[in-house]
Amino acid sequence: MNSIVCIKQVPNTNEVRINQETGTLIRDGVPSIINPDDKNAIEGALKIKEELGGTVTVITMGPEQAKAALREAMAMGADRAILLSDRAFAGSDTWATATILAAALEKIGETDLIFCGRQAIDGDTAQVGPELAEFLDIPQVTYAKEVSVEKGRVRVTRYGEFGDYIMEARMPVMLTAIRELNEPRLPHVRNIIGAWEKKEIEVWTMEDLTIDPTQIGLKGSPTNVFRSFVPVREKQSEIIQGNTPREKAALLLDRLSSQKLV
Amino acid sequence: MKRAKVNQGGDLQEYKDVYVIGECLDGRLHPVTLELMGEGRKLANQLKRHLGVILLGDDMDEALEHLQDYDTDVIYHLKHPLLKDFSTEGYVKVLNDFIRGNKPEILLIGATSFGRDIAPRLAGRLGTGLTADCTKLEIDPADGKLLQTRPAFGGNLMATIICPKNRPQMSTVRPGVMERAHKLGEGKAHLVTVIPELDAEDIRVALVEKKPPAKKQVNLIDARVVVSGGRGLKTPEGFRLIEDLADVLGGEVGSSRACVDAGWISHAHQVGQTGTTVRPEIYIACGISGAIQHLAGMSEADYVVAINKDPEAPIFKVCDYGIVGDLYEILPAMIEDYRKRKEEADHA
Numbered sequence: 252m253n254s255i256v257c258i259k260q261v262p263n264t265n266e267v268r269i270n271q272e273t274g275t276l277i278r279d280g281v282p283s284i285i286n287p288d289d290k291n292a293i294e295g296a297l298k299i300k301e302e303l304g305g306t307v308t309v310i311t312m313g314p315e316q317a318k319a320a321l322r323e324a325m326a327m328g329a330d331r332a333i334l335l336s337d338r339a340f341a342g343s344d345t346w347a348t349a350t351i352l353a354a355a356l357e358k359i360g361e362t363d364l365i366f367c368g369r370q371a372i373d374g375d376t377a378q379v380g381p382e383l384a385e386f387l388d389i390p391q392v393t394y395a396k397e398v399s400v401e402k403g404r405v406r407v408t409r410y411g412e413f414g415d416y417i418m419e420a421r422m423p424v425m426l427t428a429i430r431e432l433n434e435p436r437l438p439h440v441r442n443i444i445g446a447w448e449k450k451e452i453e454v455w456t457m458e459d460l461t462i463d464p465t466q467i468g469l470k471g472s473p474t475n476v477f478r479s480f481v482p483v484r485e486k487q488s489e490i491i492q493g494n495t496p497r498e499k500a501a502l503l504l505d506r507l508s509s510q511k512l513v
Numbered sequence: 514m515k516r517a518k519v520n521q522g523g524d525l526q527e528y529k530d531v532y533v534i535g536e537c538l539d540g541r542l543h544p545v546t547l548e549l550m551g552e553g554r555k556l557a558n559q560l561k562r563h564l565g566v567i568l569l570g571d572d573m574d575e576a577l578e579h580l581q582d583y584d585t586d587v588i589y590h591l592k593h594p595l596l597k598d599f600s601t602e603g604y605v606k607v608l609n610d611f612i613r614g615n616k617p618e619i620l621l622i623g624a625t626s627f628g629r630d631i632a633p634r635l636a637g638r639l640g641t642g643l644t645a646d647c648t649k650l651e652i653d654p655a656d657g658k659l660l661q662t663r664p665a666f667g668g669n670l671m672a673t674i675i676c677p678k679n680r681p682q683m684s685t686v687r688p689g690v691m692e693r694a695h696k697l698g699e700g701k702a703h704l705v706t707v708i709p710e711l712d713a714e715d716i717r718v719a720l721v722e723k724k725p726p727a728k729k730q731v732n733l734i735d736a737r738v739v740v741s742g743g744r745g746l747k748t749p750e751g752f753r754l755i756e757d758l759a760d761v762l763g764g765e766v767g768s769s770r771a772c773v774d775a776g777w778i779s780h781a782h783q784v785g786q787t788g789t790t791v792r793p794e795i796y797i798a799c800g801i802s803g804a805i806q807h808l809a810g811m812s813e814a815d816y817v818v819a820i821n822k823d824p825e826a827p828i829f830k831v832c833d834y835g836i837v838g839d840l841y842e843i844l845p846a847m848i849e850d851y852r853k854r855k856e857e858a859d860h861a
Contacts, residue, residue, distance in 0.1 A: 262666075264666050264667035264669065264806070267666050267667065267669050268669075269669050269670060276666060276669070276670065344642065345633065345643070345645075346519060346636070346637070346642060346643075349637070372667060372787070373665065373666055373667075374645075374665060375645065375646060375664070375665065375667075375786065375787070376633075376645035376646070377629045377633070377645060378629075378632075378633035378636075378643060378645055379633075380633075381601075381630060381631075381632075381633035381634040381637070382633045382634070382636070382637040384634065385605075385633070385634045385637035385638055386516055386637060388516075390601070390602060390717040390718045391601055391630070391634070391718070392601075392718055393601075393626070393629070393630045394626050394630070406721070408724075409626075410626060411538075411626055411627070412543075412625055412626060413538070413539070413541055413726060414539075414723060414724050414725045414726045415723075415724040416599070416720055416722070416723055416724070417720075417721045417722040417723075417724065418718050418719065418720055418721065419718070419719045419721050420717060420718040420719070421717060424717075424718070430780070431780070463518070465518075465520055466518060466519060466520070471519070471520065472642070473519040473520065473641055473642030473676055473678065473679045474642035474643070474644055474674050474675065474676050475674070475675055475676075475677065476672050476673070476674060477660060477673040477674060477675045478672075478673045479665075479670055479671065479672045479673070480670070480671050480673075481669075481670065481671070482664070482668070482670075482671050482805070482809075486817075486830070486831055486832070486833060487833070488829055488830065488831075488832050488833065488834075488835055489833065489834055489835070490824075490829065490835045490836070490837060491834055491835065491836050496838055496839070496842035496843050496846045497846045497850070499836045499838060499843060499846075500836075500843055500846035500847040500850050501846075501850050503818065503834055503836060503847065504847065504850055504851060504854065506834055507795065507816070507818075507834075508854070510816065512794055512795050512815075512816060513762060513795070513851065
């Protein structure tokens with residue numbers, strides 16, 4: 252059972268700050284992490300490998316620093332890591348990113364399972380996985396909270412707002428993982444050393460892939476950022492003054508009932 | 514299958530009208546459908562184009578009759594036995610054929626778990642861009658293009674996205690944010706039934722079983738009152754107090770991401786960028802500091818009440834009424850006082 256896991260290195264958005272004057276992100280000192288849903292995707296692939304054998308390949312697109320995310324994935328137990336890095340890839344939207352990933356997956360060749368995280372915490376689009384599956388012409392099940400492989404078929408419990416669906420698919424299939432899928436393991440010490448010493452990270456550029464250059468990068472991306480801004484909120488706040496919790500609670504209820512809210 | 518491409522220099526003027534894809538699964542019409550229609554109508558009016566609603570399924574007379582009372586020019590029912598149940602591939606195939614035939618300029622889809630499953634796949638097949646989880650849509654008065662605004666980086670930043678060279682311009686739209694469509698009167702909207710081409714072989718993923726929701730449904734989206742707890746609760750047991758206040762006020766229990774991440778309460782209760790967007794009449798934030806990612810999910814509330822020990826907490830900047838104090842003292846006092854008022858009112 253061979254799996255590929257597509258991951259993304261993201262800034263920890265809990266710690267991102269905004270320069271209010273310029274409206275830009277302050278990334279200094281903000282740690283980069285493997286996107287949380289992608290960790291569930293890695294764990295999902297590793298569990299299946301432990302049960303049924305095979306390999307787990309992790310792949311990401313990004314600058315040189317993204318190697319840290321791949322090393323961490325190898326320390327969790329991934330066998331092979333590939334970094335897709337080229338100036339021509341910069342500025343890619345989800346269409347362009349999925350185009351590049353699809354070219355890389357075609358080069359890797361036969362695969363049974365492709366795992367992605369549901370969505371990344373920086374962009375929150377949840378689009379690359381399904382676009383990738385579309386470009387590879389393979390089926391997909393998103394929002395996977397349980398995955399098992401039986402008799403060559405994949406059984407997936409898919410989250411739904413009004414109740415879960417149990418789906419079955421032949422392989423290859425692309426799955427997107429959500430937090431409920433599993434509890435990602437911590438990197439193993441033995442693997443951490445291995446990830447730095449033994450295993451090489453392969454770096455693939457534009458030259459290694461068969462890609463139509465009109466479909467990637469800033470220029471090839473169908474969507475562009477028109478502008479970005481810091482959200483502003485304006486409200487007249489009244490801090491209720493009182494001597495005791497009781498008095499404050501009563502004054503609050505007075506306010507709310509005068510507005511006919513309670 | 515031949516893969517679609519973008520930027521092929523097609524004639525953008527061929528594309529007209531605003532279409533929205535409704536969501537009706539297992540006989541349940543998702544409220545986002547009416548929100549898409551309301552927003553779609555606004556955009557269509559600005560462009561002086563028609564509004565069309567697409568609904569996929571087999572027999573779905575009840576949902577169609579219901580929608581016909583609302584403001585839209587036409588409802589397209591893509592009707593096929595294989596569309597009775599949801600499938601990514603079945604939906605995408607018939608939508609792709611229909612959209613290629615009808616060429617709408619704008620296509621809106623609900624940013625539900627199902628909308629976000631099919632929309633990227635459909636954009637991939639049509640050869641166009643897609644903007645996820647939009648919270649604001651406008652028409653650029655200069656050239657009529659769609660300005661699609663959405664939160665990014667956990668709501669710290671808003672980005673306006675455009676799709677200048679490809680059509681349709683596609684957005685998924687966050688549920689609970691847009692105004693619902695107006696009722697026009699019984700059966701006013703024109704209904705067109707379309708029989709699409711679809712074979713069983715087109716669908717490679719089988720739906721084996723539908724599970725009912727495990728526990729009592731959390732209905733944050735429609736709640737009139739939401740009482741939310743955050744890290745300030747200190748322990749998971751604190752949610753009992755939150756529940757008590759929600760119960761006496763007839764509301765639902767919400768939570769910050771921190772409590773969900775800590776495993777104190779299930780994700781279904783999470784309000785915020787990665788949780789649910791709520792628009793209640795009153796939102797009561799207890800022990801919630803007010804991280805931007807949380808504010809992104811509750812800024813549509815009519816009134817915000819904040820209860821927090823820390824007078825510097827950012828939540829106090831966005832509340833209508835604030836109480837600086839210990840929630841373990843304030844909340845029991847509120848519950849007791851409210852009960853007393855209610856009794857007095859009942860006896861009066």
